[in-house]
Amino acid sequence: MATAKKETKKGQDFSSYIRWFWILFLGGILTIVFIFLLASWGAFGEMPDHTVLENPKTNLATEIISSDGKTLGKFYFNDNRTPVSYNDLSKNLVDALIATEDARFHEHSGIDARGTIRAAVYMGKNGGASTISQQLAKLLFHKREKANLVEKLSQKVREWIIAIRLERQYTKEEIIAQYFNIYDFGNNADGIRSASRIYFNKEPKELNIKESAMLVGMFKNSSLYNPRPERNPVGVKNRRNVVLSQMYKYDFITEKVKDSLKNTELDLDYSPESHREGIATYFRGYLDGFMKDWIKNNPKPDGTKWNLYNDGLKIYTTIDSRMQTYAEDAVQQHMPRLQAEFFHQNTPDRNPTAPFLDLEPEEEKALMRRSMRQSERWRHMKYDLKKSNEEIEESFKKPIKMSVFKWVDGKPSEVDTLMKPMDSMRYYKSFLRTGMMSMDPQTGHVKAWVGGMNYRHFQYDMVKQGRRQVGSTFKPFVYATAIDQLHFSPCDELPDTPFCIEAGKFGNPEAWCPKNAGDSYGGIRTLKDALANSVNTITAQLIDKVGPQTVVDLVKKLGVQSEIPAVPSIALGTTDISVYDMVGAYSTFANQGVYTKPVMVLNIEDKNGTVLYQFTPETRDVLNAETAYVTVKLMEGVTQSGSGARLRGKGRDAYRADYKEIITGYPYEFTNPIAGKTGTTQNQSDGWFMGMVPNLVTGVWVGAEDRAAHFKTITYGQGAAMALPIWGVYMKSCYADKALEISKKDFVAPDNLSINVDCSTVSDSEVTEDSTEDRLDELEF
Structure with a gap:
């Protein structure tokens, strides 16, 4: 009896264990399910619906894409x-x-x-x-x-x-x-x-x-x-x-x-990948402003603004990553060598006022004071820190730790140093800057854009922001006006003798008597020879006959935005113009007289590929095809026998490397048709070269931040030495890359060409000073 009771009790205990097991098991499952339900309902924190x-919300960088499908860079704040x-x-x-x-x-x-x-x-x-x-x-x-x-x-x-x-x-x-x-x-x-x-x-x-x-x-x-x-x-x-x-x-x-x-x-x-590193940094700086303007005027469908840094836009540009690389490499090859020579000529022993020339002590002080007040350091201390002018000026005299730019073994580098801010300003003013742009004249597509040597240290863009005197690169505009108005031929002749435009003519307050370089004159010259050798007196005669206002009107039609006074001296390039405008203007000559506005952005898409913007070409007829072609043939003479002739041979461009060794280089040896023009401004402050082949126009400028910093002599201080080598190295690379298909052909002549451009077929009896003067006299103002 007792045994039966024990067995019954054991059975009851076992059943109890089983019951509790299932209670705990099912309770555990229900608890887990309940916990999951609570979590899904947001009891433990907000859940995404x-x-x-x-x-899912993620910040997407805006991508800048080249014409050949490469990423040039991105716009982003924190998330690249x-x-x-x-x-x-x-x-x-x-x-x-x-x-x-x-x-x-x-x-x-x-x-x-x-x-x-x-x-x-x-x-x-x-x-x-x-x-x-x-x-x-x-x-x-x-x-x-x-x-x-x-x-x-x-x-x-x-x-x-x-x-x-x-x-x-x-x-x-x-x-x-x-x-x-x-x-x-x-x-x-x-x-x-x-x-x-x-x-x-x-x-x-x-x-x-x-x-x-x-x-x-x-x-x-x-x-x-x-x-x-x-x-x-x-x-x-x-x-x-x-x-x-x-x-x-x-x-x-x-x-x-x-x-x-x-x-x-x-x-x-x-x-x-950062905003100051990588390829096409100056172009990206320009594009930043372009996009902000576009965003201001183009809201999203819901009325809100696009975010350039978070919305994952895609910007398809005209820049070719290969040509951009070649352009940046050309600048990096040439500029440190030219800079070494500039430093060599501007040691304290050779030039006590280095890097400036021709400045009196008071003028130099005024220049530095003006630069100090225009600096970011001054702005920050004045408006952010609320410092007095005296406190700010004193801070410019105290040495501080800084990293400064320096060319090291031909490459841009940074050097840590202890320097007074005022001394660092003078140091940076001793560096030569550059601007370069390359464009297809038919489409207006900008292929390369180099606004300076190093964006981290020199952020001012010398392609579109900067404007400098253009020197003799302005002369083709005067010649083109004369060809358009007077039907001139490159073979026509004018006397290369001292010439003056009298006081009162064209509103000139006094007589204007330009001189040739070196005060040299050469009797009778053809227009082709005169442009090739940048003869000032003949350019002066042309603007005297066609009138400054006629030239200004043409230049404005060619897309130049600068203010240009209608005075005779503009014929020698006294006007400040940007590289951007100069390339656009010259492209008109290569495009048979049709101006095509430079294009940088082709399309803008959102992150889903929806097209938000598509460019519309802007073109206008400026010159007839014959005038444009004759002007091009005139400029071919510059690279055949004039200041750009070194492009045809091995060249003897000498540079001083490490301040000691004289080296020569740049064996260009181009044999194809090239139209171009060098430009050099007063006191050798600015050097230009504008070079054209049928499907590519490229402009290069080189100079210092202040015109008071320049080469002492014309040996290095001319466009042929300062700017032309960059063009030559760049074009060598472009031609070596066969996939780019840069033309080596002749410029296309218009049908029914009535102006003779082959001076070898003209006898002395056919072209005389008198016949040229006859046509000049036909023009009335």
């Missing part, structure tokens, strides 16, 4: 991110990610049950359980780690829910692409496209196995695993090798490949 999951699709990713990247972060990625629906159980049993010591989907959820919606255990658990629950929703919303491929796009790889490398470009100068599709392994290794901690030499390259290499081992473990690579790659270096090609 369907629309947010469909369009340009998204790519799954098909734009290298297979090596995907394999490395799955092997390292989520080997069962294609088997689960957001939560890896096996991994979660393993992590719970081993308390996370044998690997975590976060799937790629969970990590994406964390990056998108929960970047901040919670402090205590309860908060961490609630965050983990929310991540699970979001991960499941992401899996329902997106394909596996889209989740992988988003994960790569959202991650911050450090050093302004937001997202995989920026990372692959910055660390390896490649597109994501081009990354090999070890490059992919390095970048995937950075997912663990991009701050710790920073591959830059001064940070943690050894740790990055070790982490990369862990990824390679994982790829071998899951059969993505063979053991042989793993072992061979583990012994290799990182082989970075570090190419930082």
Whole structure:
């Protein structure tokens, strides 16, 4: 009886255990379900709804794209991110990610049950359980780690829910692409496209196995695993090798490949992307202003403004990345050599007022005082710090630590030093600057834009912002006016003798008597020879006959925006004009008399590819085709026998390298038709060269910030020595790149050409001074 009672009691106890087990089990499941429901309802914090999951908020940089499909740069504040699709990713990247972060990625629906159980049993010591989907959820919606255990658990629950929703919303491929796009790889490398470009100068599709392994290794901690030499390259290499081992473990690579790659270096090609570094920095500076103006006048469909730095716009430009590189390389080849010679001539012993010439002490003080008050330092102290003028002036006399620009081995560099701000201003005024623009005259597409030597230290753009005296490069406008008005031929002759325009004519208060360079005169000259040798007296005779206002009217039609007084002296280039305007004007001659406004932006698209802007060409007829062609033939004489003739031979452009060694170089040896004009202003302050072939017009200016800083003599202080070499080096590179198809052909002659341009067929009896004067007398004012 007692035994039966005991057995009954045991059965009851066992049933009780079973009942409690199911109560606890089902209660646990219900509790978990309830917790998940609470989390999904937002009880533990705000949860993203369907629309947010469909369009997660990420800041996307605006991308600047060249005409040949390369990224020139980006506009961004904090996030330098340009998204790519799954098909734009290298297979090596995907394999490395799955092997390292989520080997069962294609088997689960957001939560890896096996991994979660393993992590719970081993308390996370044998690997975590976060799937790629969970990590994406964390990056998108929960970047901040919670402090205590309860908060961490609630965050983990929310991540699970979001991960499941992401899996329902997106394909596996889209989740992988988003994960790569959202991650911050450090050093302004937001997202995989920026990372692959910055660390390896490649597109994501081009990354090999070890490059992919390095970048995937950075997912663990991009701050710790920073591959830059001064940070943690050894740790990055070790982490990369862990990824390679994982790829071998899951059969993505063979053991042989793993072992061979583990012994290799990182082989970075570090190419930082910032607003002051990279290619076409000055053009990007111009484009920043262009886009802000465009945004001001072109709101979104909902009426709000586009954000240049966050909305992921794409700007398709006319700049050719290859030609832009050649242009920047040409500047970098020429300018340090020319600068070395300038420094050599302006040592304190040779020039006590260096870098200035021809300035009295009071004039020099006034120049420096004016520059001081125009400086950013003055503005900051005056308006931000509310300092008095006396305090600010005193601060310019106290040495401070700074980094200054310097050419080192022919490359732009920075040097740390201790210097007074006033001395640093004088130091920077000793540097020669440059501006260069290259354009297709038929389409108006600007192919290259170099506004200076180094954007970090010289931000003033000398292509469009800066305007300088153009010297003899203005003379073709005078000749073109004479050809248009008087039907002149390059073979017509005028006397090269002293010439004056009397006082009172054209409103001149006194007589104007220009002199030739070196005060030399040469009897009778053809117009072609006169332009080739930049003879001032003959240009003066032409403007005397056609009138300054007629020339001004033509120049305005050619797109020049500068104010130009209608006085005779403009014939010698006393007017300040930008490189941008000069290239546009000269292009009219190469385009058979049709002015085409320079174009820099072709299209603007939003992040979805919707076209927001498309350029409309602006053209107008300025000259008849015959006048334009004859002017071009006149300018061909400049490179055949005039100041640009060095383009035809090996040249003897001498430069002083390291202040000691005399070197010669630039064997241009061009044999194709080239029309051009050099320009040199008073006291050798500005050097110009405008060069044209049938499908490319390029203008180059070189000079210092202040006209008081210049070469003492014409040997180096002329357009043929200061600016022409940049054009020559640039064109050599362009011609070497056959894919660019830069023309070597003759300029196209118009039908029914009535003006003779071949002076070899003209006898002395056919062209005389009298016949030229007869046509001049026909013109009335």
